[in-house]
Amino acid sequence: MAEIVIAIAGKVSEYLVAPIGRQLGYLFCYRSHAEKLRNEVQTLKAARNDQQITVDEATRKGDKIRPVVRDWLNRVDRNTGEAEALMTDDQNMSCLNGWCPNLISRYQLGREAYKKAQVIVGIQTARNFPDGISYNVLPRSATFKGYECFQSRDSTLNDIMDALRDDKTKMIGVCGMGGLGKTMLVKQVAQQAKQHNLFTTDIFIDVSWTRDSKKEEEGIAKIQQKIAEMLGYQFKGKDESIRANELKQRLQKDKEPEKENQSEKEKDQKKEKILIILDDIWKEINLEKVGIPFKDDQTICKLVLVSRDANRLRKVMGAQKCFQIKHLQGEEAWHLLKNTVGDSVEGDQLRPIAIEVLDKCGGLPIAIVTIAKALKDETVAVWKNALDELRSCAPINIEGMDEKVYSCLKWSYNHLNSDEVKSLFLLCGCMSYYGDISMDQMLRYAIGLDFFDDINTLERAINKLVTLVKTLKASSLLLDGIEDDGDGSGVGASRLIFMDGDHKSVRMHDLVRDVARIIASKDPHRFKVVEDV
Numbered sequence: 081m082a083e084i085v086i087a088i089a090g091k092v093s094e095y096l097v098a099p100i101g102r103q104l105g106y107l108f109c110y111r112s113h114a115e116k117l118r119n120e121v122q123t124l125k126a127a128r129n130d131q132q133i134t135v136d137e138a139t140r141k142g143d144k145i146r147p148v149v150r151d152w153l154n155r156v157d158r159n160t161g162e163a164e165a166l167m168t169d170d171q172n173m174s175c176l177n178g179w180c181p182n183l184i185s186r187y188q189l190g191r192e193a194y195k196k197a198q199v200i201v202g203i204q205t206a207r208n209f210p211d212g213i214s215y216n217v218l219p220r221s222a223t224f225k226g227y228e229c230f231q232s233r234d235s236t237l238n239d240i241m242d243a244l245r246d247d248k249t250k251m252i253g254v255c256g257m258g259g260l261g262k263t264m265l266v267k268q269v270a271q272q273a274k275q276h277n278l279f280t281t282d283i284f285i286d287v288s289w290t291r292d293s294k295k296e297e298e299g300i301a302k303i304q305q306k307i308a309e310m311l312g313y314q315f316k317g318k319d320e321s322i323r324a325n326e327l328k329q330r331l332q333k334d335k336e337p338e339k340e341n342q343s344e345k346e347k348d349q350k351k352e353k354i355l356i357i358l359d360d361i362w363k364e365i366n367l368e369k370v371g372i373p374f375k376d377d378q379t380i381c382k383l384v385l386v387s388r389d390a391n392r393l394r395k396v397m398g399a400q401k402c403f404q405i406k407h408l409q410g411e412e413a414w415h416l417l418k419n420t421v422g423d424s425v426e427g428d429q430l431r432p433i434a435i436e437v438l439d440k441c442g443g444l445p446i447a448i449v450t451i452a453k454a455l456k457d458e459t460v461a462v463w464k465n466a467l468d469e470l471r472s473c474a475p476i477n478i479e480g481m482d483e484k485v486y487s488c489l490k491w492s493y494n495h496l497n498s499d500e501v502k503s504l505f506l507l508c509g510c511m512s513y514y515g516d517i518s519m520d521q522m523l524r525y526a527i528g529l530d531f532f533d534d535i536n537t538l539e540r541a542i543n544k545l546v547t548l549v550k551t552l553k554a555s556s557l558l559l560d561g562i563e564d565d566g567d568g569s570g571v572g573a574s575r576l577i578f579m580d581g582d583h584k585s586v587r588m589h590d591l592v593r594d595v596a597r598i599i600a601s602k603d604p605h606r607f608k609v610v611e612d613v
Contacts, residue, residue: 120200121163127207128156138214149213155203163196230412233265236403240269243401244278244355244382251374251383253393256405258591259446259485262386265405266357269384279355279382283310288360288590296366303370307331307356320369327371332378354381360590361387364396374398407443414438416445420452433463440470440487446589447485450492450556466491489595492555503531504548505557508588509596516561516585519545549586557592561585 131153135145243249256262270282285306289299297320304323308315313330315323331354356372358365373379385393393399408416417438418425425434437455441447455463470487496502507525511517523545526532532544552558561584588596 117163117166117194117197117200120197120204121160124156124200124204125160127204128153128160131207131213134213143214145214146209146211149209152203152206152209155206159196159199159203163200166192166196230408230415232406232409232412233261236405237265237269237272240266240384240403241272241276241278243403244269244273244384249382249400250379251385251397251399253390253397253399253402254384254386254405255388255390255393255402257388257444259444259589260405260407261445262405263359266359266384266386270355270357273355279353281310281352282355282357283307284357284359286360287358287365288362290360290362290365293363300366300369303358303365307370307372311354324369324371328373331371331373331381352380355384356381357384357386359386361385361392361397364392367397408445408448409443413441413443413448416448417441417452420449421456424457427460429460430463433460433467437463437467437470440467442485444485446556446591447489450489450592453554453556454492454495466495469494485591486595486598489557489592490599492557493595493599496555496557497551500531500533500544501548501551503529504545505552506596506600507531508552508558508586509593510600516587518585519549522549522586553586557588559587559589561587 131149135149135153138145240252240254243252254262254266267284270284273279274282283306285303287299287303289295289302300320301323304315304320304327307313307327308323308330311330313326315326317323317326367374367383372381372383374383385397385399387393390402390404394402407413414435417434421434425431437451438448441451451466455466469491493502493505496505504522504526507522507529508517511522511525523541526545527541532541535541535544549558553560
């Protein structure tokens with residue numbers, strides 16, 4: 081019986097005395113509780129500052145901060161702010177001008193300081209991020225502008241989208257002569273595929289280096305590197321064949337079932353669908369050497385191949401479906417001309433002449449836009465003169481070059497507003513065998529060839545070059561650069577002067593380049609074209 085009484089008394093003590101002691105501790109030990117809170121807050125703020133350094137570094141690298149890290153930082157800010165506000169109340173612990181202690185305030189402060197200190201300690205312990213504080217934001221394909229929607233193109237685009245949705249179709253071809261807008265179309269395909277969540281990653285790669293068989297090894301390495309960069313993958317090997325095997329494994333489905341301890345990154349890879357676009361193919365690309373598993377049912381990628389030659393896509397590279405891009409006809413060609421020139425083209429005197437000029441463009445968008453920009457805001461007399469010159473333009477016999485295209489582009493060259501801009505146009509044509517043209521290299525050539533009269537400072541030469549390039553872009557004879565090759569040639573060769581992203585490099589459409597090289601080879605200029613053999 082005595083034991084039962086003792087046990088009951090112990091429980092009573094446990095449930096009554098201990099809480100009473102804790103409550104009294106809040107009152108009599110409020111200063112020590114407040115001091116502990118102050119110390120914990122300082123420790124947490126130091127940890128937060130340290131964490132912010134790594135967050136800022138990751139942000140500068142272009143990584144995205146994980147939500148759990150941002151939530152932790154927000155919790156730190158919120159709770160340290162509340163704690164500091166609580167500690168300011170430490171100044172009001174007396175009443176009657178300090179003669180009498182304010183027991184209620186001391187009790188409340190002690191209790192709140194104790195509880196907040198426990199929260200602060202918990203936040204410190206939660207600073208544990210096993211998956212890291214950030215993750216790599218994979219670069220998206222470059223945005224593009226100027227895409228014109230035409231009914232004939234929309235049907236082709238929809239057919240391509242249907243082919244991309246077809247699980248049995250792994251490789252698609254897009255073909256048509258130069259200047260029809262194949263590149264713009266496949267970029268629009270990538271954009272729509274992104275909007276419809278068909279793929280987790282789209283990778284656009286210019287492969288115009290395939291014109292030169294000597295560039296195969298270098299070109300394959302570029303494709304491998306570009307795909308790896310877009311997927312956030314780091315190659316372990318340096319040899320081309322080893323990297324091909326690594327890339328092939330990366331682009332195949334994981335056959336193993338999902339494990340409980342898999343990281344979020346590994347789980348995301350299981351859901352991956354990758355679109356790879358290889359644009360401007362001139363010769364066969366050995367996809368096996370690259371490491372793209374195009375014949376494997378386990379592949380997580382689809383290929384879109386772009387070339388002028390349909391047979392190269394179908395017979396040589398094995399495209400399962402091939403879509404032909406055709407010339408603009410009738411109303412579509414007129415719409416493009418009018419959209420570029422403006423409503424003035426509908427005038428009674430100008431319209432019949434504009435229709436004949438349009439006919440000379442052969443339904444080729446690049447020719448239509450180039451001519452239209454040159455004739456915009458011009459008088460009827462200028463349009464008539466342009467038509468006469470297009471009619472009398474000497475015919476040419478060059479493989480892959482339509483006579484009407486040459487006539488339109490040659491006319492646009494003839495009507496550039498100065499010898500300086502003409503010379504720069506021809507220089508770009510000689511520099512642009514494939515890929516982007518470095519503005520740094522262009523400046524060196526222009527200065528060395530004495531293009532700029534009466535200019536004796538580097539700053540003036542740079543300003544002059546930028547002005548001339550702007551004129552050529554406005555005439556659609558030059559385009560914005562696509563990418564930094566970083567290979568020691570072309571755009572990647574130098575970044576000493578033109579650091580602005582808008583002025584690092586330019587690009588010339590291959591048809592425009594061909595016309596520039598023809599002109600430069602026929603007329604006397606300060607340089608000549610030497611073809612690679």
